[in-house]
Amino acid sequence: MAKWVYIPIALVFAFALVLGAGCGGGGIEVGGSTTVQPLAEKWAAAYEDADVTVSGGGSSAGVKGVAGGIFDIGAISRDLKSNETDKWPDLIPHAIALDGVAIVVHPSNPIDNLSIEEVRDIFATGTDSTWTVVSREEGSGTRETFEKKVMGEEEISAKVEFLPSNGAIKQKVATTSSAIGYVSLGYVDDDVKAVAVNSVDCATETVRNGTYPIARTLYFVTKGEPEGEVLDFINFCLSPGGQQIAEEEGYISIR
Amino acid sequence: MSRYFADRAAKRLVFILGVSAFLILVLIAVFIFREGVPAFQELGFSLFGTKWYPSRDAFGILTMLVGSVVVTLLALALAIPLALGCAIFLAEVAPSRIRQLTRPAVELLVGIPSVVYGLVGLVVLAPLIADISGQGSGSSVLAAGIVLAIMVLPTVTSISEESLRAVPPQYKEAALAMGATQWQTIRCVLLPTARSGIIAAVILGTGRAIGETMAMVMVIGNSPIFPDSIFSPARTLTGNIALEIGHATGTHESALFATGAVLFVLVMLINSIGLVVHRRMAR
Numbered sequence: 413m414a415k416w417v418y419i420p421i422a423l424v425f426a427f428a429l430v431l432g433a434g435c436g437g438g439g440i441e442v443g444g445s446t447t448v449q450p451l452a453e454k455w456a457a458a459y460e461d462a463d464v465t466v467s468g469g470g471s472s473a474g475v476k477g478v479a480g481g482i483f484d485i486g487a488i489s490r491d492l493k494s495n496e497t498d499k500w501p502d503l504i505p506h507a508i509a510l511d512g513v514a515i516v517v518h519p520s521n522p523i524d525n526l527s528i529e530e531v532r533d534i535f536a537t538g539t540d541s542t543w544t545v546v547s548r549e550e551g552s553g554t555r556e557t558f559e560k561k562v563m564g565e566e567e568i569s570a571k572v573e574f575l576p577s578n579g580a581i582k583q584k585v586a587t588t589s590s591a592i593g594y595v596s597l598g599y600v601d602d603d604v605k606a607v608a609v610n611s612v613d614c615a616t617e618t619v620r621n622g623t624y625p626i627a628r629t630l631y632f633v634t635k636g637e638p639e640g641e642v643l644d645f646i647n648f649c650l651s652p653g654g655q656q657i658a659e660e661e662g663y664i665s666i667r
Numbered sequence: 668m669s670r671y672f673a674d675r676a677a678k679r680l681v682f683i684l685g686v687s688a689f690l691i692l693v694l695i696a697v698f699i700f701r702e703g704v705p706a707f708q709e710l711g712f713s714l715f716g717t718k719w720y721p722s723r724d725a726f727g728i729l730t731m732l733v734g735s736v737v738v739t740l741l742a743l744a745l746a747i748p749l750a751l752g753c754a755i756f757l758a759e760v761a762p763s764r765i766r767q768l769t770r771p772a773v774e775l776l777v778g779i780p781s782v783v784y785g786l787v788g789l790v791v792l793a794p795l796i797a798d799i800s801g802q803g804s805g806s807s808v809l810a811a812g813i814v815l816a817i818m819v820l821p822t823v824t825s826i827s828e829e830s831l832r833a834v835p836p837q838y839k840e841a842a843l844a845m846g847a848t849q850w851q852t853i854r855c856v857l858l859p860t861a862r863s864g865i866i867a868a869v870i871l872g873t874g875r876a877i878g879e880t881m882a883m884v885m886v887i888g889n890s891p892i893f894p895d896s897i898f899s900p901a902r903t904l905t906g907n908i909a910l911e912i913g914h915a916t917g918t919h920e921s922a923l924f925a926t927g928a929v930l931f932v933l934v935m936l937i938n939s940i941g942l943v944v945h946r947r948m949a950r
Contacts, residue, residue: 472914495916539890539900544804549889550721551914559722567720570730573806573900574889576910587794588804 439463440645441483444474445553446577447511447596448487448630454657455649462641468577471553478633479503484642486633489553489596504638505631508649510664512597512619513557513626514606516582518589525608528625531562534592538571545572546584546593554578557628558594594626598662619664630663699931702924709918714925719891719902721911726922728929730891734808734901735933737894738887739876741812746819747869753820754827754865759853770828776821785885788814793886800898806888809897814882819872826871830864831857863945870941874934880905904930 439462442452446468456464469477471488478486479500492505515531517523526534539545547568548555559568575581578595585591586603597614600606606614609625618624638646648654655665706714706726716727753773757766792813793805800807834857842852858865880903888900889910902910908923908930915923 470913472916476916499916539803541802544802546804549910549914550919551911556722567723570719570890570892572890573804574891574902574910576884583789584804584806587790588797590802591804 439465440485440642441465441467442485442487442632443467443469443477443483444487444633445471445489445630446579447471447489447554447598448508448632450598451509451630451658451661451663452487454661455645455654458653458657459645459648461644461648464645470551470576471556472551475500475503475633478635481635484634485638485646488631488633490556490628492631492633500635502636503633504636505633506638506646506650507629507666508632508646509630509655509658509666510619511628511630512614512624512664513554513561513594513628514597514600514614515592515594515609515626516585516600516604516606517592518585519603519605520589521605523607525611527610528562531609532564532566535563535568535572536566538569539573540571542590543592544588544590545569546581546588546591547572547574548578548581548594549574549576552576553628554594554596557626561626597664600662616659616662616664629666696931699924699927703921703926703928706918706921706925710922710925714922717893719907721915721919721922724918726918728904728907728922728926730893731902731904731907731926732929732933733893734887735877735903735905735930737901738808738811738815738883738903739873741808741897742815742819742876743869743873745812745816746823746872749816750820750823750868750872751827751865753824754831755853755857757824758828758831759849759857770825773821773824776817781818781879781882782885784814784818785882788882788886796898803898803900804888806886806900807898808887808894808901811883811887811901811903812897814886815876815879818879818882819876822875823868823872826868827861827865830861830868833864834860867941867945870937870945873937873941877930877934877937878905880909884909904933 442456442464443466449466449468452466456466471490474483474486474488475492475496477483488505489511492503497503515526534543535545535547548558573584575584578599581593581595582599582604585593595604597606597619600614608614612618612624614624614626619627632646632649634642634646652667655667658665710726714726715729716725717729718725718727719730757770761769788810792810793807795805796807796810797803797805838856838860839852842856843849847855883903884906887903887906889902889906890900891902891907892899894901904926907926911919912923
């Protein structure tokens with residue numbers, strides 16, 4: 413008689429299984445860096461041979477996701493870290509584009525140029541009567557590039573607002589007249605003003621020829637050598653057509 | 668015979684469901700603490716330091732503990748008078764037609780997703796506060812406190828109103844018969860009689876306030892510092908987890924779970940205090 417009890421429970425589990433199975437099948441899952449996300453979305457929209465789903469979460473989430481099998485492709489906007497390659501030795505990075513990290517201020521701000529040292533001082537001091545400083549959170553690939561290329565040994569002050577995505581930084585800078593922040597070049601538009609760093613504009617040419625000082629390589633990470641539809645998708649992204657899309661989106665092609 | 672089976676089956680079913688709710692709580696607690704243990708072991712009391720900079724091995728969460736408490740207190744200070752006034756109005760003063768309109772409106776506030784509150788705070792409130800304070804972007808303890816106050820308002824209002832209505836009508840009638848005015852009756856009879864329910868309402872509101880995450884991340888600025896004024900940004904314990912868990916590995920990840928463990932203990936403490944006070948008052 414006790415078995416009657418288990419029927420509704422079994423039904424619930426069966427239902428959950430069916431639902432779970434429904435979500436798992438078909439298509440390519442790409443996830444990770446919010447810097448790569450807009451580009452990956454454009455590629456996904458242009459790619460016709462498979463359904464590609466793109467999500468954000470940040471570079472580290474991309475690495476964890478692809479290592480754990482949640483994503484087929486993890487998107488990262490920094491190099492793989494040594495503790496990541498130690499933990500998951502079968503991760504393979506594929507360079508997909510170059511990117512600059514632009515220092516952005518409110519469009520009404522008269523400043524056009526800052527030296528690396530000035531930017532470093534502003535972020536080491538934090539928000540004061542002149543600047544409202546906005547930074548990405550710990551673990552962000554954009555932040556890691558910024559720390560490596562700008563901050564060096566210096567630390568970003570705790571008196572800084574921390575926001576969790578390129579979009580949030582851009583929104584904050586666009587609505588605050590005293591704000592300064594940094595975003596991927598692909599996010600720069602008329603809402604914010606990218607200042608020149610060491611008198612070099614942040615632009616496609618200056619990043620590609622290496623004169624703009626805050627630049628980096630973007631990667632797709634796969635677990636083991638990619639094959640099947642994942643390989644086809646990566647090849648599409650690296651093809652002249654795919655790289656053209658990257659250029660149109662404000663990223664820099666790798667060829 | 669089949670009625671007997673049905674009865675047994677129903678009993679077992681509700682037993683299993685009831686126990687599973689409790690088990691889920693236990694499992695979550697065990698999981699959070701187990702994941703947090705490496706951070707406690709490795710960092711010890713430095714976990715309660717004042718500097719949070721994971722990539723430079725600084726994992727102090729004291730500023731966020733203070734941030735959470737300060738924002739919650741500010742929210743309660745704003746919400747309690749408003750909620751009490753609202754509850755008294757709904758329970759005692761409002762004509763029934765207005766009550767029929769106002770009460771569902773207050774209750775509807777519960778149903779608005781917290782990210783919407785955050786968005787309104789970000790787009791409307793923060794620029795306003797930036798104008799008033801004259802510096803910064805308006806992301807501040809004040810913005811967070813106001814948003815949070817609105818979020819806990821319905822909880823505190825509806826439970827307070829219920830406990831005001833639960834006061835036996837004889838008390839009120841007696842007070843009025845002795846010549847007390849309506850306000851005197853409310854102040855000296857209804858509020859003292861309903862106080863245990865009102866305190867329960869405030870405690871529940873506190874629980875909701877301290878656990879709120881998404882709206883806080885959007886309006887508080889997330890700076891891991893001690894706020895030195897209501898215009899200063901701050902970071903909450905919940906915000907710390909939400910902001911960084913996607914990126915965290917190793918000690919950093921464990922420190923975030925430790926943050927969760929501290930939050931868990933804090934909420935348990937508040938609820939226990941609430942329970943004790945509630946019992947004392949009820950006696």
